[in-house]
Amino acid sequence: MRIQLLPAQLINQIAAGEVVERPSSIVKELVENSFDAGANQIVIEIEQGGTRLIKIRDNGCGIDKDDLSLALSRHATSKIASLQDLEQVASMGFRGEALPSISSVARLTLISRIVNADCAWRVCADGSERDFNPQPDPHPQGTTVDVRDLFYNTPARRKFLKAEKTEFSHIETVVQRLALSRFNVGFSLIHNQKEILTLKPVLSDAEQEQRIAGICGSAFIDNAIKIDFESAGLRLNGWVGLPTFSRSQQDMQFFYVNGRLIRDKLVSHAIKQAYHDVLFHGRHSVFVLYLTLDCALVDVNAHPAKTEVRFREGRLVHDFLFSALHRSLANVRPGKTIESSIPITEFRFSPSSESTRIPSQPAYYAPRPSPQQASLPLSIAEQMQVYGQLQRSATEIEAQAEHLQSEPTHPPLGFALAHIHNIFILAETQTGIILVDAHAAHERVTYERLKQQYHEGTVPSQPLLLPIKLTVRAIEADLVEQCSEFFVSLGFELNRSGPDTIVLRSVPVLLGQNDVDSLIRDVLADLMTHGISQRIQQQSHQILSTIACHSSVRAHRRLTVAEMNALLRDMERTERSGQCNHGRPTWVELSAQDLDKFFLRGQ
Structure with missing residues (x-):
């Protein structure tokens, strides 16, 4: 066959295959046109899920009578006029394909009136881009696009449409998403003469x-x-x-x-x-x-x-x-309120920085300062980080905790009352009670501190009194040799001493006297999973999370009141303390009102 130009209607039907996927696609295109027309009120009428009728009416600027035929022609638009305009598009759409594409697969009527015009003008289109005959109409200022019998002339496309309820569900979703993009625009969605959604313009x-x-x-x-x-x-x-x-x-x-x-x-x-x-x-x-x-x-x-x-x-x-x-x-932590109106005042971007890391030295907004909170002295709080290694006597610590509880100022997470089932900390606040998963909370505190130390290159290490010899697989021993510098950066001194033997001589200070044998095996398993070279640095947080999990206080390990209060104060100072490293919540709150409801008080 010889090369030939396709008829305009067929060209538009081909374009419709990309633009008009289903009725909701038409709603999206037409509502976005209303946005560009400056409308602040849009009414969307739907019948039979959009297959019988899609009618969009707005109070925008309207279309001039002489431009109506162009609006229904391919690649005709008022939104761009040059390459410069194309490179900085500020409108919602400009391709000039929507209306002619829609008219090629449905019966389309366009009615529009501009300001100060004597009347509106109406045209009908079938995608052929010819035989336009504008007729006067009493329509108020703005535009109405009436789309009926979608895919009436392309039955194969119509067969792919779903049930009426499904298609309208897609339309409702599109309208809701569009409504979130323009708070200053009012929306009304009607389906089968029933009003489904009404939204007034809002500003505050x-x-x-x-x-x-x-x-x-x-x-x-x-x-x-x-x-x-x-x-x-x-x-x-x-x-x-x-x-x-x-x-x-x-x-x-x-x-x-x-x-x-x-x-x-x-x-x-x-x-x-x-x-x-x-x-x-x-x-x-x-x-x-x-x-x-x-x-x-x-x-x-x-x-x-x-x-x-x-x-x-x-x-x-x-x-x-x-x-x-x-x-x-x-910055979402107990006692912290985010001040959303304070912007970032400086943002330094380093082209060489990894995309998954924070840009070098950004200056972020500062949270609104919280009320002054009582806390344990820093030296004691630091010692509390490695539970079981407290240097002061239990009597002295308990006395300080009682002194803090007698102060009038209450910290956000309150003061510890009991260690329930040796798992949950029960604390009393000014407004109710707090329940804390001790292991999950301590895991987050330790993890955040390890991350900070790691990125600063200062993970403190402590030598073991007696080195620990571990028997591992040869491939894991090879990994220890290849990643020796990485282990040092985590606070471990780990060397290979044989084909399938490694020796651990130092561990991170925050690890304490925990089960380092299983920890090393877990870290090696993480490295085997994530690979080596650059992937190690990218997965460093996952490995630090593993270390933090092993370093944290275990469930069923009985905590003293002083230790529980130290953990609560650390949570108040720690970023992301509301979740553990795995995303589980670390604490929940029951207000006095909640407690009253349980016991029907005041009812």
Whole structure:
């Protein structure tokens, strides 16, 4: 066959294969057009899950009568006019394919009126891009797009649609996501003449949180941190869920770039790294986040459906996101309140830094100072870190603890009352009681201290009175030889003394007198799993977590009141102390009101 030009309608039907996946795709395209028109009120009417009717009405600027035919033609747009415009797109869409593509697979009617016009004008289209005949219409200022009988002329496509309920569920999800991107826009969603969703325009933070609670649930707002960071031309604001508030699916993750909902591998990796070692395995974080940056620094024309973007400075964006979220989660601890309005004042980006690490010497916002808290003297608190190695007498420590409890100021986690089943610490606060998993809490405290020492290159080591000889596999003995410097950086002096024998001469101070034999075997197993060379450095936190687990106070080990109070004070000073290294919660609180409800007091 000879090469020939395809008919306009067929070209648009081909384009529709990328733009119009299902009814929800049409809703997304048309609502985004309403955003670009400056509308602050959008009404979406749906019938039979969108297969019979999709009608979008807005109060935007409208389309001039002479431009209606162009609006229904391919590659015609008012949003760009030059290559410079293409490189810094500020609108939600500009490809000029949506309306002609939709009209090629459905019966489309476009009605629009501009300000000060005598009337509105109506045109119908079938994707052929010809025979437009505008007719007057009494429509108010704004635009209505009426899409009926989707895929009526392409029955093969129609067969791929799901049940009405399923298709409308997709539409409702799209509308909710769009509503989170524009708080200043009101939305009304109607299905089969029944109003499903009504959202008024909102401006204040409290009203925005009400909209989010209506879409994501009130539990999300109750368990979220509001953040606001700005540096190097980048701004990140929004809400991130606490690590203890997670989901089994990624269905509550909303990330917007310049008001556009996107899914991006770079963004996902940065957020995942920020939640590393505070999120329980198999769970997913929840967030509603907004990234704002110069339009010239992001390519929004990377995908026909506009769900993917490309950042021109990907490493900068990655490290900015990671640092902002990493610090936000780190500062969630007892007695600390995050001040979301204080931005990052400086953000230094090092091109040679690893993407999974914090940029060199960033200056983060400072949390609002908490009330002065009573705590054990530093020397005693330090000694408490290695339980069982206290240098002072038990009588003296108990006396200091009783003195602290007599002071009027109460620390956030209160004072210890008992060690329940030799596992849980029971503490009394000014507002209720606290239950702490001693092992999990001490594990986090030790882990954070080890991480700090490791990155500063100062993990203190103590020699063993008698070296420990271990018999291992030959491949593990080889690993000890290859990774000797890495073991030194962790605080171990470990040497090979035979084909299948290694000798341990020094251990980290924080490890104390714990079972170093099993610890060394676990560390070697970690190294065997993660590999050597550069992967060792990348997996160093996993190995430090293993050391911390072995170093922490064991369940059923009876703690004194002084030891329990020392641990509570350490938790108040430690970042991420709300979760252990595996993402499990370390403490829970019951208020006096909660206790009253248990016993029906006041009812």
